[in-house]
Amino acid sequence: MDYYLASAEDVARELTTSPAGLDDAVARQRLAAHGPNQLVESQQYTIWQLLLHQLTDTMILVLLAAAGVSVLVGETNSAYVILAIVVLNAAVGFVQEYRADQALAALQKMAAQQAQVLRDGQPQTVPAADLVPGDAVLLEAGNVIPADVRFLETHALKVDESSLTGESANAEKNAAPLPPGAYPLGDRLNLGYRGTYVTNGRATAYVVATGMGTELGKIATLIQTKEVATPLQKRLGTLGKRLSAAALGVGALFFLAGWLRGEPLRELLLVAVSLAIAALPEALPALVTVALALGAGRLVKAHALIRKLPAVETLGSVTYICTDKTGTLTLNKMTVQGFFEVPSIALPPLGDHNPLLTAMALNNDVTQGDDQQWLGDSTEVALARYAAEKAYLRPLLEAQFPRVAELPFDAERKCMSTLHQTPQGVLVLTKGAVGVLFQQLDTSQKAAIPDLERRLPGAGLRRPAATRPTPHYQPGHHRNRSYFPRLRWHDRPAPR
Numbered sequence: 351m352d353y354y355l356a357s358a359e360d361v362a363r364e365l366t367t368s369p370a371g372l373d374d375a376v377a378r379q380r381l382a383a384h385g386p387n388q389l390v391e392s393q394q395y396t397i398w399q400l401l402l403h404q405l406t407d408t409m410i411l412v413l414l415a416a417a418g419v420s421v422l423v424g425e426t427n428s429a430y431v432i433l434a435i436v437v438l439n440a441a442v443g444f445v446q447e448y449r450a451d452q453a454l455a456a457l458q459k460m461a462a463q464q465a466q467v468l469r470d471g472q473p474q475t476v477p478a479a480d481l482v483p484g485d486a487v488l489l490e491a492g493n494v495i496p497a498d499v500r501f502l503e504t505h506a507l508k509v510d511e512s513s514l515t516g517e518s519a520n521a522e523k524n525a526a527p528l529p530p531g532a533y534p535l536g537d538r539l540n541l542g543y544r545g546t547y548v549t550n551g552r553a554t555a556y557v558v559a560t561g562m563g564t565e566l567g568k569i570a571t572l573i574q575t576k577e578v579a580t581p582l583q584k585r586l587g588t589l590g591k592r593l594s595a596a597a598l599g600v601g602a603l604f605f606l607a608g609w610l611r612g613e614p615l616r617e618l619l620l621v622a623v624s625l626a627i628a629a630l631p632e633a634l635p636a637l638v639t640v641a642l643a644l645g646a647g648r649l650v651k652a653h654a655l656i657r658k659l660p661a662v663e664t665l666g667s668v669t670y671i672c673t674d675k676t677g678t679l680t681l682n683k684m685t686v687q688g689f690f691e692v693p694s695i696a697l698p699p700l701g702d703h704n705p706l707l708t709a710m711a712l713n714n715d716v717t718q719g720d721d722q723q724w725l726g727d728s729t730e731v732a733l734a735r736y737a738a739e740k741a742y743l744r745p746l747l748e749a750q751f752p753r754v755a756e757l758p759f760d761a762e763r764k765c766m767s768t769l770h771q772t773p774q775g776v777l778v779l780t781k782g783a784v785g786v787l788f789q790q791l792d793t794s795q796k797a798a799i800p801d802l803e804r805r806l807p808g809a810g811l812r813r814p815a816a817t818r819p820t821p822h823y824q825p826g827h828h829r830n831r832s833y834f835p836r837l838r839w840h841d842r843p844a845p846r
């Protein structure tokens with residue numbers, strides 16, 4: 351069923367659930383049927399298995415056999431040299447694979463550990479691994495969405511889906527079914543995905559997929575698919591088999607000829623093994639591994655981690671790379687670079703407080719978690735972080751200018767307003783779309799804007815909104831300005 355095309359009632363019937371959620375007995379039955387809401391590693395390798403995997407190449411096996419024969423005939427020095435080459439080759443390959451094999455662990459860290467659900471109509475906190483299809487989940491700002499969900503009820507809900515879709519702007523979610531058609535993940539506005547997090551508002555939603563059935567689970571499946579041998583691996587494998595067969599054939603022929611002539615068997619065996627070892631390019635596996643490791647090292651410096659060393663050779667044959675920008679070529683982090691002021695807007699005094707920084711700190715719903723990570727809309731986070739760096743902290747300012755009411759951002763108003771109590775009266779701070787706030791400016795103030803519109807895009811800057819303090823009481827003689835913060839996405843150099 352395409353849950354984004356169906357109404358909430360149809361989804362409830364499909365999942366045999368209701369807005370009151372499941373009861374505990376049904377939840378236990380479904381957990382047994384569907385399994386835990388966890389990402390599963392299809393083939394778990396221990397450290398020893400990863401190490402042994404490095405010794406499965408045909409040429410490596412022949413070298414190990416040659417080292418064993420060398421020990422038996424007393425040529426320990428030759429055996430040491432061969433084993434040193436084998437160990438070097440295995441060590442380099444093992445370190446590279448072990449480092450890159452933590453991709454699934456990184457996906458696991460994106461998942462929520464706890465979830466707030468309705469069971470028997472009552473809110474409960476349960477382990478996220480115990481969620482099942484049909485559970486009614488309660489979400490609010492700061493929550494990581496614990497499974498793929500279909501929203502039943504939303505209130506000013508915004509979700510950061512950049513980790514999944516690459517879209518930097520927070521997605522505004524609703525509970526309305528979409529018109530018939532095919533929609534990419536980012537356009538399914540009534541669905542939420544495991545591993546993304548709520549930046550604003552609250553919602554109730556039905557769980558529609560758990561574990562490996564989620565979109566994040568599909569990514570986990572992709573990174574665990576069986577790998578195909580690269581052209582270099584195929585050529586080296588063929589070369590190793592041919593050289594090994596030729597070396598063993600030469601050694602056997604020499605041994606047979608000496609035996610027919612009546613030569614001592616011990617000396618014959620020693621010479622035959624020596625010929626076989628001399629015919630084998632013992633250093634070839636180590637040289638190839640070291641060359642690929644050097645290439646992988648250069649890629650790591652450019653922030654590209656190679657999972658398998660032979661992929662370096664495959665990457666060298668690539669003509670075009672198609673990639674999403676956010677989180678790949680950029681850091682998905684917005685910062686304030688400066689601001690533009692429009693003079694002559696009346697505002698009473700705020701003491702020693704800068705009006706712009708005060709508005710940036712107060713007019714947002716950004717929070718900070720226990721790990722000091724900023725949670726909220728990317729634009730609001732940039733504004734709040736900039737104000738905090740200037741020592742304008744929202745908790746301290748709200749103690750002086752408490753918020754008494756608010757009008758959250760919506761698609762109709764295209765702005766957000768917060769009302770704060772001051773000694774002189776109520777102060778309204780509004781942040782929103784520039785076109786909407788321009789309607790409140792006079793002609794002389796608007797005249798300064800067109801040049802700004804031309805300059806900012808050319809400098810790689812974005813003008814997301816105007817932040818404007820507005821007096822809703824008898825104006826004094828003090829003057830304030832409208833501010834248009836300039837924000838920039840932090841880019842990092844593209845890999846060479």
